[in-house]
Amino acid sequence: MNKEITHSSEIRVRFAECDPLGIVWHGNYIQFFEDGREAFGRHHGISYLHQKANNFSTPIVSSKCEHRLPLRYGDVATIKATYIDSPAAKMIFKYEILNPEGNVVCTGETVQVFVELEGNLSLILPDFFRQWKIKMGLLNV
Template sequence: MIRRKEQYNEASQLTVSHEIRVRFNETDPLGIVWHGYYITYFEDGREAFGREHGISYLDVNHYGYTTPIVKSVCEHKLSLRYGDVVRIETTIVDTPAAKMIFRYKIYDANNEIACTGETVQVFLDAKGDLVLNFPTFFEEWRRKVGLLK
């Protein structure tokens, strides 16, 4: 069976840049960020995106949905270190499927890409069932931000 890779467009106008400072507890004895924290940084980026664009976890929950992550990809390029102020760029990907795809770029203190990644989230209703079509509130949000005509 041949599977076709899905290709979607980043909605570049819907990118949020968010800075954080690397905390001591996120590093190993050499002061380098432990690899697992990059996923946490992606979440920091998603939360900043949600707050700025009115699609936060609390907003989604208000409408009776949750959006668990079903896939995450993380590619490490450079090490981050304790005390660095790093920038997380989070961009939503425009997709016709009933899911949210976010792409991330994490820049180190020298403004070089330290990490890239992607997460995919699906919609579950209040009973925990998978929703196969965009919820009405999310379609309205997509229209409001220019993803739907």
């Protein structure tokens, strides 16, 4: 049984993220996913800085984004980032972005792999990530 861990954060849509009609340009939703993923990492102790301190980076190898409704300049949106547990050496996140009324604006998913800072792909769970999964109740000791 896969366990999911979620964290919600908010962003305010900036003028620079919008097209001339004041609607968020579609490519910025991937950045919003990253904002949610970074907030998740800081909240749950698995931030990019933590990964780097353990000699790893986690590049994205797959991303998916589905648009339903627009966000507009000045909107405060909620980003729900959900970590989807996997036995493989990768991080899977699903996202929901909600508008101020609570309607789903966009959904998506990203997959990240573990790469040592020297450039080697890790096919097994890095120790720091294994320890994080134990702490989060995703692995039994």
